[in-house]
Amino acid sequence: GEDVEQSLFLSVREGDSSVINCTYTDSSSTYLYWYKQEPGAGLQLLTYIFSNMDMKQDQRLTVLLNKKDKHLSLRIADTQTGDSAIYFCAESISNFGNEKLTFGTGTRLTIIP
Amino acid sequence: ETGVTQSPTHLIKTRGQQVTLRCSSQSGHNTVSWYQQALGQGPQFIFQYYREEENGRGNFPPRFSGLQFPNYSSELNVNALELDDSALYLCASSSRWTGNTGELFFGEGSRLTVL
Numbered sequence: 001g002e003d004v005e006q007s008l009f010l011s012v013r014e015g016d017s018s019v020i021n022c023t024y025t026d027s028s029s030t031y032l033y034w035y036k037q038e039p040g041a042g043l044q045l046l047t048y049i050f051s052n053m054d055m056k057q058d059q060r061l062t063v064l065l066n067k068k069d070k071h072l073s074l075r076i077a078d079t080q081t082g083d084s085a086i087y088f089c090a091e092s093i094s095n096f097g098n099e100k101l102t103f104g105t106g107t108r109l110t111i112i113p
Numbered sequence: 114e115t116g117v118t119q120s121p122t123h124l125i126k127t128r129g130q131q132v133t134l135r136c137s138s139q140s141g142h143n144t145v146s147w148y149q150q151a152l153g154q155g156p157q158f159i160f161q162y163y164r165e166e167e168n169g170r171g172n173f174p175p176r177f178s179g180l181q182f183p184n185y186s187s188e189l190n191v192n193a194l195e196l197d198d199s200a201l202y203l204c205a206s207s208s209r210w211t212g213n214t215g216e217l218f219f220g221e222g223s224r225l226t227v228l
Contacts, residue, residue, distance in 0.1 A: 042219035088155050100169050103155030
């Protein structure tokens with residue numbers, strides 16, 4: 001079955017880059033996602049990558065996918081206090097990409113002033 | 114602001130009771146998914162509805178049931194509540210026909226406490 005793992009905590013100084021890592025087990029994943037959850041809020045999609053891609057960049061966000069090692073990372077450049085949140089990695093194995101997501105436990109990102 | 118609204122935002126029930134949670138999906142979206150997020154955990158897939166029919170279910174017992182209405186809004190019903198059902202219940206809407214990006218638009222959730 002699917003399993004997604006993340007480290008629980010990450011602390012980064014304001015202005016530095018944050019790198020959040022994720023490993024997944026299902027090699028048939030079609031899409032991999034990064035969601036952000038701020039306190040008391042629902043989940044906001046930050047970015048996604050299709051399984052046949054190695055990298056995707058979107059402004060301050062860079063996603064790297066190593067399909068051989070089943071490893072996904074999210075790099076946030078120039079981390080700001082507004083980036084403080086919990087970040088969830090998620091995978092989907094559906095061809096439509098939206099039928100069932102398996103989420104990791106989330107990484108709480110704390111920004112040090 | 115995702116356009117997905119859930120109600121109620123908070124509620125408290127006692128063990129054995131029943132609860133109904135409601136979700137209005139984003140305009141134009143025909144698919145609704147429900148997730149349970151226990152404290153300190155990632156969301157877990159409960160089930161998904163497409164065209165008023167259940168279209169996939171996670172590892173949840175039959176006392177978790179749902180409905181989707183012709184206007185694509187949805188309800189999640191939980192019978193015989195247990196203490197472990199205490200969680201944030203998230204509704205997400207999507208459109209099956211939008212480029213296969215798989216983006217889910219989440220509401221802010223209904224926080225259920227079972228005493």
